[in-house]
Amino acid sequence: MWLHGVMASRIEDYALLSDLHTGALIGCDGSLDWLCFPRFDSPSVFTALLGTERNGRWLMAPADPGARILSRSYRGSTFVLETVWETGSGTVKVVEFMPVGERCSTLVRRIVGVTGSVDMAQEIIIRPGYGKVLPWVRRVKDAAGTHAIVAVAGPDAIVLRGDQLPQAIDHKHGGTFTVEAGDTVDQELSWYASHRPIPAPLDIDTELAATVAYWEDWASQCSRDGKYAPMVERSLLVLRALTHDDTGGIVAAPTTSLPEDFGGARNWDYRYCWLRDAALTLEAMLTHGYENEALKWRNWLLRAVAGDPEDLQIVYGLSGERELTEGVLEHLRGYEGSLPVRIGNGAVGQYQADVVGEVMVALEKLRLAGGKEDHFSWPLQLAMLKFVERHLTQKDHGIWEMRGDVQYFTHSRVMMWAAFDCGVRAVRNHKLKGRAAHWEKIRDRLRTEILAHGFNKERNTFKQTYGGTATDASLLVIPQVGFVTYDSPEMMGTVAAMEAELVDSHGLILRYQSASGLDGLSPGEHPFLACSFWLVEQYAHTGRREEAVALMDKLTGLANDLGLLSEEYSMEDARMVGNYPQAFSHLALVRAADALHGTEALSLSAEAAGAEAADAERAEASSTLPQPHESMGT
Template sequence: MSTPLEHYALLSDLRTGPLVSRDGSIDWLCLPRFDSPAVFSAILGDAEDGRWKLSVPDGEVVERRYLPQTFVLETVWRSRTGRVRVTDFLPPSTSQGDLVRRVECLEGQVRVEHDLRLRFDYARATPWTREIERDGQERCLLALAGPDAILITGPMLHWPGNGDGGGEDDDGSAASVAEHPGTQPAEGRRAPRLVGSFNLDAGDVLDWDLTWFSSYRDVPEPPDADRALASTVRFWTDWASHLQVDSDHQDLVLRSLLVLRALTHLDTGGIVAAPTASLPEYFGGGRNWDYRYTWLRDAALTIEVAIAHGLTRGATLWRDWLLRAVAGDADEVKIMYGLGGERELTETELEHLDGYENSRPVRVGNGAADQYQADVVGEVMIALHELREAGVAENEYTWGLQKSLLAYCEANFDRQDHGIWEMRGDTHYFTHGRAMMWAAFDRGLRAVEEHGYDGPAERWRDLRDRLADEIEEHGFDAELNAYTQTYDNTEVDASLLQLPHTGYLAYDDPRMLGTVERIEQDLVTSEGLVYRYRTEAGMDGLEGEEYPFVMCTFWLVEQYANSGRLDRAREVMDHMVAQASDLGLLAEQYDPETGRQAGNFPQAFSHMGLIRAADAIQAAAEDR
């Protein structure tokens, strides 16, 4: 069985996001960016596909936590002879990619072992590795493959020798820190595996650093571990000090806001939907997608939750990324972009990887980037409206691009789309998408009428009203007393839970309550978990199933809280947050039968949903 996703911790330097398992194995790491080819891909295969395991071979993990309000991970191991603490972190302050692993012996004597397998380009390239000297005295390891290079500093790891089991000498005894010289292969030999075994006494501290840099650059200076740790803690806690959180689930809301920050690229401001690729929506199935890109929808929803929690400046940075990405492309808006605004995200399959829980194909890139999704501009316009309401003024550039987005909406007014869930079947008029288009024109109109910006107000009002008439005629089934997934079917869809959020109708409108009742009948489990739609209806053009969707479950909580069903909202909320990992992380989906998280991890959508649901419950409780 693959390592359960809830056993992984996320690290972040706001450029990349490795995953560290509970037993000390870094099984996923992309360098230098979230969307770069992976150096460690074991999560999508096995150890031979790349990992860095640092563990106590005869010990067990007795404690694991983030330092408060940071992504500095502490893991405490206990063996028969003592205890050690492993501290893993990525310093955001360095220009190159650095991953620091510190081991401190807390009591007694403990042996720690390394098993490092570098595999560049999703395990398609094993680097050439050799020992070098830095500053004429310090020995370290340099691994090269094409444009990528990695420097390993710290107590020397070595190539396994004859009879070496990976962390022991040929005679089977553990080597001390000072005694282990390493077994260096002939110059230029490929090194598929590096190992090391180190005994520590109480008070001993050992540091290792993995530094990525471009192979055609000079070997960089690795960070000083003490200073890097202090600056990393300071970076995260300074950012968290600006957050405004008041909730019964305060710790999880705070962690969720930190996750959104952790998934935001420091230099570009783009937020990835998740730091991972191809983790399955159903174990053993083929619904496996690369989420290491920035969706306009995700950026927009992030702006909303940022504003709600006092991060107006951060929301402005996300807005600026969004507008840069769209600039020059307003006539053919993409639904997603690369972290820097790249438009080419070609989807390919990695046939050499077995996949998480044997779920194939393993995909990188995302073909949905070329889809038309009618809802996207509406979500963007709602978020930018909230930013205006928070007092952030527009300028000619920001407002001009919004007018261009509305012109794009008008040009595609009669166009069918693939829907919010990026279905790969036929296009349709999705009710949610049409309502979001209604919201786009509504917010444009309000910018003119309430804030005094220029624009064709009467034209936008006419288009908005035409959409409202159309939705009521074709998207609402009076006999069922419910809105429907598309204009040409009678299915329901969890995206309909967002209709009140657009302002199209009230949460307690009888039409909305009827829609919720249908969703409860068709898409909701007894615990309140929500499926996106009925896959068996055959709408999405894909084979197989998927598990309940975490964000949609939080949307239902939000609906309950805003329509007078606060007790039920709390009940479902408590059940859902109980499925978060011990570190407060949530994946895209949740399998109620096995109790395991599924899909890409951690998922920005899920954490946005948690924040909004908690806010809705808090507001409803205060209004009682």
């Protein structure tokens, strides 16, 4: 049933639209509750997701309260959303998309009558400035003589054109219109800089065809195999959808302040480019044939990090901006009352010792895929290794951006080891110029240190920190970078300890024990999906294939009807938690699927080799038996 309401939908009820510059979230109720124009990190113009409808939304759905959705899906391998509604008097299809191309910042909603007659309700409340600013709204005729509604507030202007423009009603616009079978009603919403003329209307048919063609062509280049190929493809599409096409920057998610704990304070702004997340995304892209995207990200990295290596940050804006000061939006009530609502991210000032390692590992994989170092890219890596060396004894905040005291995190130390390991191989295997012998000594000293202080011999497990005893899901990354093998006694013991400490009754794994107070926050969060995908990978590489497949099936089953995943999941509430859709979850899904497919291929090869060896053995044995003519004495 569809109801007019003031509450945001459940996180998993939202669909993502993207034009490779920004993203929109549209709920199953037909309400567009989140959209930042013109970039992912711009102030939102529709903010009902974090407040109420008064903070801005665009509703488009049947007026019949008994209407129901017959189907909702993306058209093929695209982000063109198609929703079929059924009412007592007929059915309609709503087609929604953001055109991809040189002209961005437009969202189109097309209503197509399928059967009978359907009354459609429309309500649009435009509130720039994260739902706080009441714009100046007027009805105009554009240069083509078409009627339009224009909303202006400071630098932002929004124009709504359509076959059925809503009427002004008490600081918002709304109304109903009827769609008969065979009718097509188009509504087009565009952002533009308020000091410029109103942009010309789009040819909707042309833009729809071009957008479908773009996404289908991009997806057709993806190498994908195995049982989870459809989920891998959709995950790669999500990673592409979260990439800013102009700059190559990849946002961690298109949202801010969707809580990690409902009603709690673990609410963060993810609309920025974390070096770690982007490097891991690069790896996922490379594995599936997207070298051009990887090179574009490398160029973004070169621009963002350029300058004094001592100024290296762990997170940047879409164009490499460094000032991401964290603030609070006091006028919003938060998603389901989860406060504060934050913009910016205080982690920008943290030192996280693992980041250079992730970047170096990703750039090594780019080299292995045939990417050539240029006059800037290898010198940058040399500078990053100098940065790591200068901070060799410094404690850090860790991969999970702890807001408590700095520590020696074992995962961070392993990734520092990985950075120098990549540097050594770059010189030895790729003939690049560098201090391989010097890095080798540092790498080996780090290894000795980690095994002495980051490993508990009595429990046979790696530890979260040098000074502690607990485990941490980030330790699952240790074999991924080659510090030890997946099936080493150290990792087998670590996994056993994690299963006892961090794996919940549903088989999902927590990042760490939040009750420890190490993160400087109140306890309470749900299993982090990326970590559970890491556990799938670990199981797959250690002969626990049945458990790996069972966990993978459980995790992929948590995706919504469109194949989208959030940051965390609450099994108790059967709902998604955290910012959405989350790049980290999707890239980890790709890794897990690749691990399962790779170990399946190895298993099949081993079975084939075993069968071949058995056949050869049988043949050899049979050749030593008396042949019929010999037994007959002829």
